[in-house]
């Protein structure tokens with residue numbers, strides 16, 4: 001059949017030869033685009049699968065019940081407040097047209113539609129791995145407060161999504177509550193509580209807590225690594241921190257880390 005076709009083309013006029021050449025090229029193009037689509041679908045499926053496994057891997061910090069003596073010790077201490085940053089600490093997001101450090105075609109955990117300066121903007125939000133488990137555990141140990149330098153219209157919806165109708169954030173603070181300097185926005189913890197012995201912040205940006213460095217836990221900025229375990233890794237330390245009288249006695253020992261994290 002192919003031999004006949006080949007000899008037919010060979011004996012055909014130049015115009016028919018050109019048409020046959022163009023048709024062959026088109027068929028080749030269609031086949032290539034079909035194969036590329038199949039390849040992209042396979043890559044997307046693999047990414048989704050890898051992410052699912054990373055999110056639900058059996059790495060867990062078991063929140064075992066306290067002994068009666070530890071329960072009594074904890075009862076004598078004031079319940080502490082944990083302040084949480086959002087962007088690059090608990091989540092990462094990008095909006096229409098912005099730079100996307102996440103691998104292309106990775107589906108977001110949720111999409112927010114907000115209007116900023118009369119313009120509709122879509123935010124594609126990715127949750128840091130293990131954030132749901134992290135919030136579930138630390139909300140049992142601390143009063144949780146959100147403090148983001150982002151706009152309220154965006155921060156409110158992200159916090160609502162993270163809460164998932166469970167009301168785990170006692171209070172929320174946004175850009176308008178930050179102090180501004182030439183380096184960005186500063187989060188003043190004394191505005192949330194004058195008692196600095198019982199409050200601390202988890203934030204990827206050391207400049208945000210430069211007025212309260214002894215009340216801060218540094219964490220690496222998260223953008224797209226779906227194997228990240230930074231939140232899980234903090235749980236043993238956070239479990240112990242609630243037993244201290246003054247969080248500064250422990251967290252001031254971390255000051256060298258702040259410098260390290262600020263370079264990332």
Ligand SMILES: [Mg+2]
Nearest residue numbers: 085087088204
């Ligand atoms: Mg941040």
